[in-house]
Structures are given as C-alpha cells and as structure tokens.
Amino acid sequence: MILDGARPEAIAQAVDALAAGRLVGLPTETVYGLAADAGNAAAVRAIFATKGRPADHPLIVHVAGAAAVPAFASAVPDFAQRLIDACWPGPLTLILPRRPGVADAAAGGHPSIGLRCPAHPVARALLAACAARGIAGLAAPSANRFGRVSPTTAAHVAAEFGDELLVLDGGACNVGIESTIIDATRGAPVLLRPGQLARADIERLAGRQLLSKEELMAPDPQAPGTLSAHYAPTARLRLMDARELRAALQVLGAEARHIAVWARAPLTSASRQLLLRRMPERADAAARELFAVLREFDAAGARLIWVETPPDDPAWDGVRDRLQRAAASA
Numbered sequence: 001m002i003l004d005g006a007r008p009e010a011i012a013q014a015v016d017a018l019a020a021g022r023l024v025g026l027p028t029e030t031v032y033g034l035a036a037d038a039g040n041a042a043a044v045r046a047i048f049a050t051k052g053r054p055a056d057h058p059l060i061v062h063v064a065g066a067a068a069v070p071a072f073a074s075a076v077p078d079f080a081q082r083l084i085d086a087c088w089p090g091p092l093t094l095i096l097p098r099r100p101g102v103a104d105a106a107a108g109g110h111p112s113i114g115l116r117c118p119a120h121p122v123a124r125a126l127l128a129a130c131a132a133r134g135i136a137g138l139a140a141p142s143a144n145r146f147g148r149v150s151p152t153t154a155a156h157v158a159a160e161f162g163d164e165l166l167v168l169d170g171g172a173c174n175v176g177i178e179s180t181i182i183d184a185t186r187g188a189p190v191l192l193r194p195g196q197l198a199r200a201d202i203e204r205l206a207g208r209q210l211l212s213k214e215e216l217m218a219p220d221p222q223a224p225g226t227l228s229a230h231y232a233p234t235a236r237l238r239l240m241d242a243r244e245l246r247a248a249l250q251v252l253g254a255e256a257r258h259i260a261v262w263a264r265a266p267l268t269s270a271s272r273q274l275l276l277r278r279m280p281e282r283a284d285a286a287a288r289e290l291f292a293v294l295r296e297f298d299a300a301g302a303r304l305i306w307v308e309t310p311p312d313d314p315a316w317d318g319v320r321d322r323l324q325r326a327a328a329s330a
Contacts, residue, residue: 005122005168027170033140080184122170176288232329263308
C-alpha cells in the first residue's frame with residue numbers, strides 16, 4: 001500500500017505501524033529503506049527475514065538528529081562530531097561505538113552501530129513523529145531483496161515486497177545511491193563505502209586525513225553495504241570501456257537480442273533489439289539514474305547489461321563502487 005508521504009495522516013499511519021512492530025517503506029534522499037523500530041528486536045529480525053539478509057550483517061539506524069546519537073553510541077570522536085555538525089541531515093553514515101545492550105539486533109551483534117540523519121522531508125517528518133512516540137531511531141537498510149538493485153521510487157519497493165507493505169511515497173530519490181559510510185571507531189576516519197560526498201570535502205570537514213579500509217592492517221569492519229558483490233540486477237552486468245563496447249556491438253551486428261547498454265559514449269548498432277540508454281556526463285546525474293536504469297533493463301528482459309566504465313575521477317567514486325559490486329555478482 002503506497003501512501004503520499006507528504007500527508008500528515010500517512011505519517012501518523014506509518015508511526016502506528018512501526019510502534020506495532022511492523023515494517024514500513026521509507027523514502028530518503030539516497031534510496032528507499034525498509035524501516036523498523038531499531039529498539040524492537042522482533043521487528044528488526046523481520047527486516048532480515050523479509051530481505052533474506054544475513055542476521056550478522058548490520059543495519060544503519062536512522063535518527064531525527066544529533067540529539068539522538070547518545071541513545072545508541074557510547075562515544076563520538078571529535079572528528080565524527082565535526083562531520084555530524086557539517087553533514088547532517090544528509091547522505092553520511094557514521095560507524096560509532098555502540099552502547100551495550102542497545103539495538104543489538106540492528107547492529108548484527110557487533111560492538112559498533114551505524115547512524116545517519118536523512119535529509120528527505122518525509123523521512124524527517126516520520127523520524128520526528130517516531131521520536132515523539134518514544135521510538136529513538138529506525139533501522140532501515142535498502143528496501144530490496146538482499147544483494148539486489150536498490151529502490152529509488154515507491155513503486156520499486158512495492159514491486160519488491162507487494163501491496164501489503166505500507167510505503168510512504170516521497171518521489172524519486174534525488175541522490176540515488178546509498179550514503180557514504182565512515183568508520184569512526186579506529187581513531188581516524190576510515191572510508192568504508194563512497195557515496196555522494198567528495199573525499200576532499202570529508203577530510204576538510206573532519207580536519208583529518210581519510211583512510212581507506214585497504215590501508216588498515218586489521219580485518220575489514222562489519223558495516224552495511226560493504227560486501228564485494230552487491231547491488232546486482234538479475235541480468236549479468238559487465239563493465240567495458242568505450243572501445244570495447246563499440247567493438248562488441250560491431251561483432252554482434254543485428255544479433256543483439258537480450259542485451260542492454262548504458263554508456264556515455266555515442267554508440268550505434270545494427271540491431272533494433274538492442275536496448276541502449278545514454279549515461280549522463282555528470283556523476284551526480286548518473287547516480288540518480290543508476291538503479292532505475294538497471295531495474296528498467298531487468299524489466300525489459302535483458303540477460304546481459306554492458307555498462308561503460310565510469311571516468312577515473314573522484315566524483316564518480318560512488319557510481320563506480322556500485323557498478324563494480326554489481327558486476328562482481330555476475
């Protein structure tokens with residue numbers, strides 16, 4: 001059931017559902033989430049079961065603002081506080097030390113917790129109304145089957161889980177890829193997942209050099225959305241440069257059935273069956289389209305998806321990350 005998230009009565013109905021331990025589809029500026037009361041272990045377990053997600057793979061908890069952080073985190077390093085002050089509400093998740101006994105199910109049993117304050121007005125209205133009812137935060141991974149393409153519209157969520165799920169419609173997501181994740185539990189900021197925020201801006205705001213997880217000697221931390229294979233369409237996805245794409249299309253000629261292409265380079269094909277979409281030249285525009293394009297290709301019956309490799313430019317890090325993970329699932 002899709003409700004207009006701009007209507008107060010829809011927000012009230014969603015809060016009632018969450019307070020009763022049910023799940024709700026939630027729009028954010030990044031992607032739509034599958035939300036539950038982060039303090040209700042049974043409801044959080046229902047997220048894992050509904051998505052088919054391993055119970056030890058932690059979820060991000062969405063909060064109404066910085067005032068809610070102490071309800072979940074036992075400490076906030078100075079650099080993390082600077083990022084909170086500068087970037088919230090917005091597409092930034094911080095991994096912080098977790099208060100013992102709090103949101104254990106959402107954290108997958110790990111001693112840390114991922115927190116984010118979304119900027120979407122519907123999400124903010126819902127989180128404020130939840131806080132007024134004593135719900136400190138909402139555990140909300142992307143509203144899709146585990147490992148598959150993330151949803152960026154309410155219709156995508158309904159297609160994944162059916163009409164019985166209450167989904168607040170907030171329109172198409174204006175960022176389109178998941179939040180940047182920074183681990184703040186290691187004494188320095190560590191980038192676990194790139195997103196919309198530029199690395200240089202994060203370092204400037206944090207006042208610290210941003211490390212990558214590859215630079216750490218310790219094992220990779222457990223954090224949402226950091227598996228090597230993720231965000232995958234049903235079709236097999238392959239990354240190719242423009243030269244490879246042109247050569248492959250020339251070899252195929254008119255026999256390009258069940259193939260879809262998303263590329264910045266101008267391409268032509270002798271096949272009328274080829275599904276060809278032009279990738280935007282700007283990284284932010286490509287991010288907004290990415291998951292919707294992959295879903296379109298799947299719906300059209302594509303078996304192979306060829307995507308032009310994004311430019312080697314920091315602005316494209318988030319898009320490149322999602323495409324590389326999607327290709328790794330093939």
